[in-house]
Amino acid sequence: MTIATGRCGVAWPTVAADKKPGPVASARELAAACRSEIPALTQQLLAAVFTDNPEWTDYSAVTRADLVDGCRRFLTRVLDLLGGRAEDAEQDDVAAAIGRQRAEQGVPLEAMLRTFRLGGRIVWEALLDRAGEVPPAEFRETGTAMWAVIDRMSSALVTSYRNTEMDRVRRDERRRHSLIEDVLAGQARDSLFAARAARELDLPVHGDYLVVVARGDAHPMHTGSETALLSLGVRSAWHERADSTVGIVALEGRPIEPVLRQLRPKVRGRAAASPAVAGLAAIGTAHGLALLALDTIAQDAAGVVVSLDDRYPEALLLRAPDLTELLIARTLGPVLGLPEKEREILLGTLSAWLAAGCSAANAAPRLHCHRNTVINRLQRISTLLGRPLEGPRAQLEFSLALAALDLGAAAGIQSHTR
Numbered sequence: 001m002t003i004a005t006g007r008c009g010v011a012w013p014t015v016a017a018d019k020k021p022g023p024v025a026s027a028r029e030l031a032a033a034c035r036s037e038i039p040a041l042t043q044q045l046l047a048a049v050f051t052d053n054p055e056w057t058d059y060s061a062v063t064r065a066d067l068v069d070g071c072r073r074f075l076t077r078v079l080d081l082l083g084g085r086a087e088d089a090e091q092d093d094v095a096a097a098i099g100r101q102r103a104e105q106g107v108p109l110e111a112m113l114r115t116f117r118l119g120g121r122i123v124w125e126a127l128l129d130r131a132g133e134v135p136p137a138e139f140r141e142t143g144t145a146m147w148a149v150i151d152r153m154s155s156a157l158v159t160s161y162r163n164t165e166m167d168r169v170r171r172d173e174r175r176r177h178s179l180i181e182d183v184l185a186g187q188a189r190d191s192l193f194a195a196r197a198a199r200e201l202d203l204p205v206h207g208d209y210l211v212v213v214a215r216g217d218a219h220p221m222h223t224g225s226e227t228a229l230l231s232l233g234v235r236s237a238w239h240e241r242a243d244s245t246v247g248i249v250a251l252e253g254r255p256i257e258p259v260l261r262q263l264r265p266k267v268r269g270r271a272a273a274s275p276a277v278a279g280l281a282a283i284g285t286a287h288g289l290a291l292l293a294l295d296t297i298a299q300d301a302a303g304v305v306v307s308l309d310d311r312y313p314e315a316l317l318l319r320a321p322d323l324t325e326l327l328i329a330r331t332l333g334p335v336l337g338l339p340e341k342e343r344e345i346l347l348g349t350l351s352a353w354l355a356a357g358c359s360a361a362n363a364a365p366r367l368h369c370h371r372n373t374v375i376n377r378l379q380r381i382s383t384l385l386g387r388p389l390e391g392p393r394a395q396l397e398f399s400l401a402l403a404a405l406d407l408g409a410a411a412g413i414q415s416h417t418r
Contacts, residue, residue, distance in 0.1 A: 016383040023097070030142055031083035034126045040081070041122055042072045049119045061105040070098050074116065074153070078123050081149045082142075082179045099160030109161050113154055120150035135201065167298025175393040176200070180239040184211070184246060194280045201237045201248075208251040208276040210259070211286040213294050214242055216269020216302060221245045225266050232262055248283060251276060261306050270301040275309050292318060296407060324404045331401040334384040346384075351402050354395060 007259040034041070046068065050057045059067055077094040095116075102112050131139055179197055188194040198205045214220035219240070225247060229236045239295060249259060260273060272293035274286035292315050293308035308315060317324045328336070335346050349367060353374065356362035360374040367374060382389050389398070 004247065012050055020259075023061060028082065028084045028129050030127045031079045034082065034123070035076075035079045037126060038072060038075055039124060040179075041075050042068060044122050045071045045075065045115070045119050048122065049115055058108050058111050059189045062102070071115070071119065074098060074119050075123065077153065078119065078146070078149055082146055092153045092156040095156040096160035099157040100164045103161045103164035109158065112157055112161065116150060116154050116157060120147065125375075130167055148208075148279070170416060174183065176237075180237055180246070180248065183248065183280060183283050184239075184287045188280035188283055191281075198280060201252050203235055203237060203280065204252065206279045208253065208278065209283060209286060210249050210251060210256060210276055211274045211283060211290040212247040212249060212263065212271055212305075213290045214246075214269055214271035215244045215286070215294060218300075219245070219246075220267065220269035221263075221271065222266045222268065228262050228266060230258065232263075234259060238305060246287070256307060256309070260307060264303070264305045267303055267305055270297045270303075271305045272297060272311075273305065273307045275307070289315075298406075313400060314403055314407055317400060317407060327397065328401050328404050331397045332385075334386075335381060346377055346381050347402065347405070349374060350381055350389075350398060353378060354399055354402070358390065358395060 049059070049067075049071075062070075073094055077092065081092075103109075124143065127142060127146065131142075138347055141228060179200055182188075182193070183197050183201075194205050197203070204253070205242065221238075225245075226236050226238055229249065234249060234251065234254060236247050238245060238247045247263075251259065256273065272288040272290050274293065277283070277286040289308050293306055293311050295318055296311045296314035297304055297306060317327075324373070332347070335343060335350075337343075338346070349363070352363040352366045353360065356366065360378065361371050364374050365372045378389055388394065
């Protein structure tokens, strides 16, 4: 008897040429014969995995013991399936478990598939060394069975790996959304939380910020807002809610208007921005101000972006609805009690006159009527209200009352008068 060494690097006894062993006749017998060589096959696979190409061997997140165990389990499963020692299931549990584990560790899928291919080659070489005088037709069946096992395990690996990746993305997205919600709720006033949020969202802790809120559509803003702002060098974090889209925008010394100009093409519904606030700690305040600015826009508006900086009178009216009702009643009450047609004509005339700098001549073209008609209507309003229309204070009150009517801030009065 002599000792021969197979391609797998493991020695086994042979007999003299005149006493050749009987041929191994099936894939099951070949696999059973190789199963005792799994430790040596595992070392072969480890040696084959590592090359000079780092893209092929990115197992940096895996300990050597873990990698050895994974290779051993894979090779064992291949031989068990070939040898009939394991159920030939459609979804391979061993490959699926390896796929889940490596996905969690961040190993590239390409590296895993290459490892499976290398393992298949090593098993094939071990089978060749054990084949003896197996007839070619029977050995072809062994090869077909072996590569079918590798294909099925690779498929199970890919499915498990991708499912795990999707689960991880969903978890990361949920964590990101939860973090943004906490920032919007004002938790960034805590310095430790602010530092963590800034790190995970890739935003600065300090510097000017604004918050943008959009509503009015199932997806009130087109995707790509973050990318659009990055073209300006502006970092941001966006969050989809059931009824709105919210963005936290780090201005970092940039003016607001170019940012809003970049966002306007992205808006499907209506959107509003807060004034600039200082740091993540003030995002909760900015969020509330952006929501307030959003409420100053008509519900049916589309493609509109406003800044609270341009809507302070309307915002003040919304913040004090009881006082706003009193203002409307005191300022315009008798006019609001008129029949609808006359009421709308007089309110439209008053609004145009104020917008024209209190000039009847300038208001007339807007109203498509003669200057004297405007004057007569204004006199009618003055008589109904029992007060002059001229004067800064009167004009301020009229402007606020008309703005309140447009906002719908005094719903109770409007439901009875308009």
